[in-house]
Amino acid sequence: MHGIIFLELQKFARQQAGAQAWETLLSEAKLPVKSYSAVRSYDDQEILSLVGAASRILNLPATAILEAFGEFIAPALIRLYGRLLQPGWKTLDVIENTEKLIHTAVRVGNPGAKPPVLDCIRTTEDELQIMYSSERQLCCLAKGIVKGLARHFGETITLTDDSCMLRGDPFCAMQVTRTAGEASTPP
Ligand code: HEM
Numbered sequence: 001m002h003g004i005i006f007l008e009l010q011k012f013a014r015q016q017a018g019a020q021a022w023e024t025l026l027s028e029a030k031l032p033v034k035s036y037s038a039v040r041s042y043d044d045q046e047i048l049s050l051v052g053a054a055s056r057i058l059n060l061p062a063t064a065i066l067e068a069f070g071e072f073i074a075p076a077l078i079r080l081y082g083r084l085l086q087p088g089w090k091t092l093d094v095i096e097n098t099e100k101l102i103h104t105a106v107r108v109g110n111p112g113a114k115p116p117v118l119d120c121i122r123t124t125e126d127e128l129q130i131m132y133s134s135e136r137q138l139c140c141l142a143k144g145i146v147k148g149l150a151r152h153f154g155e156t157i158t159l160t161d162d163s164c165m166l167r168g169d170p171f172c173a174m175q176v177t178r179t180a181g182e183a184s185t186p187p
Pocket of ligand 1: 002003004041077080081094098102112118130135137138139141142143146
């Protein structure tokens with residue numbers, strides 16, 4: 001997994017639980033204290049160990065940790081690849097274009113990175129279907145990112161999942177509906 005994700009998890013831990021939270025997490029995850037770099041990737045097992053450690057420390061399911069982290073990380077993701085986004089885009093527009101513009105750029109620019117495939121269908125101006133597939137099965141992180149984008153753009157959304165890999169389905173299907181917020185402006 002890309003180093004950016006680890007650096008943001010470090011910020012998230014410190015924001016939630018104080019200056020020593022990251023070191024505590026590394027220790028609980030049985031990982032050495034080291035500096036993660038934003039220009040390289042690390043073993044997926046490390047992120048899973050860190051999320052597992054947070055889950056034990058906080059006595060919360062790993063899915064809840066991933067969702068909260070997804071919400072936290074959304075503005076940083078927007079900053080990271082903001083140059084590829086149209087200025088008037090809001091939550092649904094960004095998600096709809098993530099696969100084509102952003103995750104593709106991540107794959108090309110970072111050999112070894114494997115962001116999930118997000119197949120989207122924009123059913124109406126205010127409704128979007130997302131089909132998420134990834135062998136990592138981090139759909140809860142995806143849900144958190146969707147909620148974080150909505151907060152970032154000052155929109156209210158509802159999110160429902162019709163199928164989920166964690167329940168044995170071959171992919172996750174989520175329906176995002178915008179219920180309040182200003183409409184996006186055309187480019
Ligand atoms: C807004 C701009 C976005 C940027 C810059 C971005 C960037 C990235 C990067 C760098 C990774 C790490 C990939 C790796 O190391 O293999 C990643 C993973 C991921 N992204 Fe995105 N992403 C964006 C939007 C989204 C959206 C809208 C969603 C969900 C609706 C999403 C869902 C995920 C998930 C769940 C992962 C974890 C890896 C996995 O599931 O296999 N991303 N993304």
